[in-house]
Amino acid sequence: MPSLSSFAFKDRRSRKLRRKYVSTFIYFCSLWTFLSLTHASFLPTSPLLSHPSIHHQHNPLLIFTSVEPEETTYFSPNVPLGHRHIRNSTTSSSEDEYSFFDQTTVTVQAGSGGQGASTYKRTKGGQQGPPDGGNGGRGGHVVILADASMNTLASLQRRFVRAEKGHDGAYSFQSGKSGTNAVIRVPLGTVVHEVLEDGEQQWLGRLTVPQEELVVAQGGVGGEGSGVTGNTRGVLRPRNPPTKGERKVLELTLELIADVALVGVPNAGKSTLLAAVTRAQPKIANYPFTTVVPNLGVWNPPSPGSRGLILCDVPGLIEGAARGVGLGHAFLRHVDRCHVILHLVDATSNDPVADYEMLNREMVAYGTGQLARMPQVVVVNKMDVYEEGSGEEWEEGLRVKFTKEELEQRLKEVMPHSRMLWMSAKEKEGVDDLMGRLAAFVQKVKESTSDTQ
Ligand SMILES: Nc1nc2c(ncn2[C@@H]2O[C@H](COP(=O)(O)OP(=O)(O)OP(=O)(O)O)[C@@H](O)[C@H]2O)c(=O)[nH]1
Numbered sequence: 001m002p003s004l005s006s007f008a009f010k011d012r013r014s015r016k017l018r019r020k021y022v023s024t025f026i027y028f029c030s031l032w033t034f035l036s037l038t039h040a041s042f043l044p045t046s047p048l049l050s051h052p053s054i055h056h057q058h059n060p061l062l063i064f065t066s067v068e069p070e071e072t073t074y075f076s077p078n079v080p081l082g083h084r085h086i087r088n089s090t091t092s093s094s095e096d097e098y099s100f101f102d103q104t105t106v107t108v109q110a111g112s113g114g115q116g117a118s119t120y121k122r123t124k125g126g127q128q129g130p131p132d133g134g135n136g137g138r139g140g141h142v143v144i145l146a147d148a149s150m151n152t153l154a155s156l157q158r159r160f161v162r163a164e165k166g167h168d169g170a171y172s173f174q175s176g177k178s179g180t181n182a183v184i185r186v187p188l189g190t191v192v193h194e195v196l197e198d199g200e201q202q203w204l205g206r207l208t209v210p211q212e213e214l215v216v217a218q219g220g221v222g223g224e225g226s227g228v229t230g231n232t233r234g235v236l237r238p239r240n241p242p243t244k245g246e247r248k249v250l251e252l253t254l255e256l257i258a259d260v261a262l263v264g265v266p267n268a269g270k271s272t273l274l275a276a277v278t279r280a281q282p283k284i285a286n287y288p289f290t291t292v293v294p295n296l297g298v299w300n301p302p303s304p305g306s307r308g309l310i311l312c313d314v315p316g317l318i319e320g321a322a323r324g325v326g327l328g329h330a331f332l333r334h335v336d337r338c339h340v341i342l343h344l345v346d347a348t349s350n351d352p353v354a355d356y357e358m359l360n361r362e363m364v365a366y367g368t369g370q371l372a373r374m375p376q377v378v379v380v381n382k383m384d385v386y387e388e389g390s391g392e393e394w395e396e397g398l399r400v401k402f403t404k405e406e407l408e409q410r411l412k413e414v415m416p417h418s419r420m421l422w423m424s425a426k427e428k429e430g431v432d433d434l435m436g437r438l439a440a441f442v443q444k445v446k447e448s449t450s451d452t453q
C-alpha cells in the first residue's frame, strides 16, 4: 500500500512536470510567432507568398515585376526570364532611382568672414593703450574639382555643402585664419549651372581637365579689427563688419564626352566590346541590364601618332526607351553628344532584324530626332556562335535562327547604309578591323561636321 506521503510526492512531481511541458510549449509557440513575423521565408510556403509579385516588390532595382504578358515590351533573347517580365512603365528614368547618376542639385553655402577683434593694447599700469584688434579671416569658398577617377555623380549624395567660417581676429593685430574651402569632386565633363530664384539657369562652367577647379561660391570677407590701420583708423569710424558667404543652388549635369556610343539591346555584348578594346573593366554578365551607368573607355590605335577613340558603353535599350521604359531615357542624352553610333546587333537574339528596327525607332522618337540623323556603323556580334555550329544549341544555350548570309541579307534590306561588319567581342575576332575602320570613319564625320559649322 503506498503511503499518503508517497502519493503527495508523485502528485507534486507530475504537477511540476506538467508546468515544465506547458512552459516549453509556450516558449516554442512564441519563438515560432516571432520568427514568422521577422523572417517571411520561415513560414511554410503559401500560394500567396510564392506569387512572383511578392518576391519582386522590394527589388531595389524595380526592373522586373510580374506584369501580365500582354504588357511585356521585350524578352531577353538569351536569358529565360520565366514569369519575370520587364516593367512597362511610363515613368521617366530621370525621375526614378537612376536620375542621380548624371544629374543632381546641390545647395552650397560658402563660409562667412570671421569677426574682427575689438581689443586695446594694455600698457604698463593696466591702462588702455591704442586699439590692436586683428581682422577676421576670410570664409571658405565652395570649389568644384574635376576628378578623373570618377565616372558618375552617384557619390554626390550630400545635398547641402557648407564651407568653414573664417576665424575671428585676436589681440596684437592677429588676423583670423581663413576658413577651409569645401571641395565637391565631380567626374570630367560635369557642367555647372546656378538655379536662379526665378527658376532660370545661369551657366557657371564646365570641368573637362583633371584637377581643374571652379569656385562656385565665394567666402565672405572678414570683419575689421579695432586696430585697422590707414588714414581713418577703426576707432574713428564704424568698422566694416564681416560679410556672409555666397549661397547658391547648383544644378550639376554630367555630359559624357565620347566619340562613339555603343548602342544595342541588353546582352548584345556592348560591355564585352568595351572591355576588349579599352582598359575599362565594365561588368559583363549573361543577364539584361548588367550595365546601369554609362562606362567610358579609351581605345589607343596600334600605330602611335594616329588619334584614339573614346567609347561610351550605354545601358541596354528596349522598346519604349525614348519614353523612359527601362533605363533608356537618362542615357540616350549621352548618346546625343557622340559623333558616331556603333549599333551592336546580337546575332543570337530571337529576331536580330526586329531588334535593329526597334532601336532605330526609339532613336527617331527620342528628343529632337538628332540621334536618328547621327551616322551609324552596324556590327553583328557573337559571330563565334556560327562557327561553333549554326542552329544548334551550344555552350551557354546560344543559338541562331538564320544563317550568316540570310541575316546579312535581311539586315541590309532594312539598313539605309552599307556600313556593316561581323565580329565576336568575346573571342576578339574582327575587333581590330572594326576599330581601325571606326577610327577612320569618326575622323571623316568630325571633319564634315566642322566644315558645316
Ligand atoms: N558567344 C559570345 N558571347 C558573347 C559575345 N559578346 C558578349 N557575349 C556574352 O553575352 C553576354 C552579355 O554581354 P555584355 O557585354 O554584358 O552585354 P551588354 O550588351 O553590355 O548587356 P547590358 O549591359 O545588359 O546591356 C555575356 O555573357 C557575354 O559573355 C560574343 O562575341 N560571343
Ligand SMILES: [Mg+2]
Binding pocket: 270, 271, 272, 282, 283, 284, 290, 291, 313, 315, 316
Ligand atoms: Mg553592359
